[in-house]
Amino acid sequence: MASRGVVGIFLFSALPLLCLELRRGIPDLGVKDLILLCGRIFLLLALLTLIISVTTSWLNSFKSSQVYLKEEEEKNEKRQKLVRKKQQEAQGEKVSRYIENVLKPHQEMKLRKLEERFYQMTGETWKLSNGHKLGVLDLPEEPPETADEVVAVALRCPSGRVLKRRFFKSCSSQVLFHWMMKIGYHISLYSLSTSFPRRPLEVEEGWSLQDIGITMDTVLNVEEKDQSN
Numbered sequence: 340m341a342s343r344g345v346v347g348i349f350l351f352s353a354l355p356l357l358c359l360e361l362r363r364g365i366p367d368l369g370v371k372d373l374i375l376l377c378g379r380i381f382l383l384l385a386l387l388t389l390i391i392s393v394t395t396s397w398l399n400s401f402k403s404s405q406v407y408l409k410e411e412e413e414k415n416e417k418r419q420k421l422v423r424k425k426q427q428e429a430q431g432e433k434v435s436r437y438i439e440n441v442l443k444p445h446q447e448m449k450l451r452k453l454e455e456r457f458y459q460m461t462g463e464t465w466k467l468s469n470g471h472k473l474g475v476l477d478l479p480e481e482p483p484e485t486a487d488e489v490v491a492v493a494l495r496c497p498s499g500r501v502l503k504r505r506f507f508k509s510c511s512s513q514v515l516f517h518w519m520m521k522i523g524y525h526i527s528l529y530s531l532s533t534s535f536p537r538r539p540l541e542v543e544e545g546w547s548l549q550d551i552g553i554t555m556d557t558v559l560n561v562e563e564k565d566q567s568n
Contacts, residue, residue, distance in 0.1 A: 478518055481505050490548060491556040494519065495534075497563060510551040512542035515559065524561050534558045 346402065482489050482505055493503045502522060506514060516526050531540040540559060542551055 353514055478514060478521060479506065479510055480502075482507055490553055492548075492553065493556075493558045494522070494531075494561055496522070496524070496561050497529075497557060501558075506548060508554060509547050512546045512548055512551045512553075513544070515540070515542070515548075519561055528564055529561050531559045532562055534560060 392560060462481060484505065486507075488508045489505050490508050491505050493501050495501050505519065515531060519529065519531060532538060533540060534557075537560075540551065548554075
């Protein structure tokens with residue numbers, strides 16, 4: 340609007356000067372011709388005003404469209420940020436639920452299995468045995484069934500399970516207690532006894548299985564000691 344006003348003022352101020360110049364340059368110009376000339380000038384001014392108005396309107400609409408597009412882009416960017424934030428929050432909740440419902444129980448179950456395996460190898464009784472150190476107990480290699488001078492020994496545990504193993508008759512009698520501790524029953528809390536007749540198994544350092552009377556397949560009971568004493 341300001342540009343159109345400036346152009347209009349300029350043209351209207353130039354009109355009288357134009358008429359004077361025309362009057363001087365064409366002395367025989369009549370009043371009628373002068374009126375026609377002014378009419379043409381006014382027509383030209385109207386045409387210029389129309390062109391300026393249309394151009395200005397187009398420029399304003401173009402600027403408005405640019406501003407509108409910029410505002411729409413900013414709104415879209417805000418909406419996208421909001422959507423991404425919600426997606427991240429939803430993803431975080433999914434991860435939290437996965438950790439709580441799947442990963443954590445799996446890790447706890449894995450830890451329980453490791454603890455069970457540990458106590459199977461070292462004996463759950465270790466934590467009740469006043470700190471006796473078990474160490475790593477090595478058992479002699481199990482002989483084949485067809486070997487000579489071989490005896491099969493079975494241990495009946497308090498839990499009800501029965502474990503069987505073969506030994507040479509010449510093996511040390513201490514190997515039976517090593518085997519008992521190996522499966523989780525410490526000698527400070529458990530002892531071995533024969534099945535029939537039922538009596539505590541007596542071993543001595545340097546005695547073999549044959550020396551303590553185990554010359555054939557035998558079943559031994561793993562029994563808990565009386566802790567009242």
